[in-house]
Amino acid sequence: MITYEIYPTRFGEVGIAAGEEGLVALEFHRERPLPIEADWQRRSSPLTDRAARQLQEYFSGERRDFDLPLAPAAPNSSAVSGTHYCAFPTVRPAATASRRRRSAT
Template sequence: MINYEIHTTPFGEMRIAAGERGLVALSFHRGERPLPTGADWQRGASPLTDEAARQLAEYFAGERREFDLPLAPPGTDFQRRVWDALRQIPYGETRSYRQQAEALGNLKAIRAVARANGANPIAIVVPCHRVIGADGSLTGYAGGLEMKARLLTLEGARFIQQAELL
């Protein structure tokens, strides 16, 4: 059973979902996104969704830089390794996909790392928003590039806005 709730943040609504072993999903909620298949979903808070909401509120208030939540994202072993590496990027810093592939010890895996970043089911806590292009520009983000820019700005990270590249 996976409990989920929709939590309002200063950056919009987020769907927080947790199972028995940990947080399974955290995403910007736009109403149209269906729930993933393969699990029994129940709308309603749990102690873990409440704790995630509390820690998110601290993050958005600038009071939290690291999250202390059990995670249980569904994914392949490779994806989980990529997501673990994302959690090593410090608050307020960014990395390129190439740097992430190097951190995993496989420079040939740049595209696979990018795909795994895109499949990350736990936004913010697993900070895929901290991965940017090699030139410092913003690259894809499930929450949209504007949201990625807002998150990086909140953290004080340096990046290049698309208009600056022209």
């Protein structure tokens, strides 16, 4: 069974879905809502909570790598493979803020 939950982040809400084998989807809700299947259940799981926690750590600069299992993509499934969702750009909040201050002057 796949469960999903919507988590708040400083960049907006993120939908995280996971099954028994690993994560199946991660979407920033505002940009593109999670592709929820009819048999998915909305409730957090230890894995969706762990993914949300690691994502928060990444955004705060405390984490550079993720340690999360990814479920294999099912043939003919509308759920998207996890590899697409693991290519987060480097986030350096302090550097970004100082660049904004310099460009504003």
